[in-house]
Amino acid sequence: MKIIKAEFVTSAVSPKQFPNQPLPEIAFIGRSNVGKSSLINSLVNRKKLVKTSATPGKTQMINFFNINDAWMLADLPGYGFAKVPPQVQKKWQVLIEDYLRERERLESVVLIVDIRRKPTELDLVMRDWLEDVELDYVVVATKSDKLSQTERKLQMNKIKKEFGGDGARTVLMYSSKNNHGRKELWNYFSSRQKKEEAESSVD
Numbered sequence: 001m002k003i004i005k006a007e008f009v010t011s012a013v014s015p016k017q018f019p020n021q022p023l024p025e026i027a028f029i030g031r032s033n034v035g036k037s038s039l040i041n042s043l044v045n046r047k048k049l050v051k052t053s054a055t056p057g058k059t060q061m062i063n064f065f066n067i068n069d070a071w072m073l074a075d076l077p078g079y080g081f082a083k084v085p086p087q088v089q090k091k092w093q094v095l096i097e098d099y100l101r102e103r104e105r106l107e108s109v110v111l112i113v114d115i116r117r118k119p120t121e122l123d124l125v126m127r128d129w130l131e132d133v134e135l136d137y138v139v140v141a142t143k144s145d146k147l148s149q150t151e152r153k154l155q156m157n158k159i160k161k162e163f164g165g166d167g168a169r170t171v172l173m174y175s176s177k178n179n180h181g182r183k184e185l186w187n188y189f190s191s192r193q194k195k196e197e198a199e200s201s202v203d
């Protein structure tokens with residue numbers, strides 16, 4: 001994917017603030033510090049489009065980015081960071097749920113997990129929730145650069161077992177440090193979009 005335009009659109013703390021551009025949207029979710037914002041920067045080839053941080057809890061609102069006037073990417077706050085006060089976590093959780101429930105133009109959700117770690121209980125809750133509401137999602141195991149090739153294979157098999165269900169679910173490996181997996185993830189989005197178009201022309 002050649003990135004001609006990658007532009008911050010707006011930040012939202014409530015549904016009224018979600019942007020109106022009629023673009024197909026992709027949302028990035030996962031636990032705090034897993035690498036959501038870094039993944040967006042890597043995908044769109046911009047080092048500093050989205051703010052990232054070694055301290056969890058950096059992204060506190062939903063940030064929207066217009067890519068090539070063809071896609072909207074939504075960077076969501078992370079879940080499950082113990083140091084965020086419970087009332088703030090609750091607020092983020094409500095925001096994430098409102099977003100996922102109400103956002104009609106949402107085409108795919110990228111559920112991001114750390115390739116080195118066992119999925120947390122919240123990751124599995126999120127997976128079940130996405131299944132329930134029948135949103136399309138792809139699981140991305142990021143930070144692959146942190147493991148050797150043998151370890152990567154081992155971890156991917158485990159993550160596929162937890163998330164891949166009967167094999168119908170796509171699980172991809174990624175590294176925002178060296179951009180491995182970038183092409184595969186864009187291919188996934190493009191194939192989803194073709195599928196949507198085919199489905200809507202049948203309706």
Ligand code: GTP
Nearest residue numbers: 033034035036037038052053057058059078143176
């Ligand atoms: P919150 O907004 O706080 O929920 O975090 P986030 O999920 O957006 O994570 P962010 O992208 O800010 O990254 C967290 C830390 O992980 C930063 O120090 C990144 O540099 C690092 N990181 C993210 N992705 C990768 C990766 O693929 N490889 C390596 N080595 N480090 C990564």
Ligand code: MG
Nearest residue numbers: 036037058059
């Ligand atoms: Mg972030």
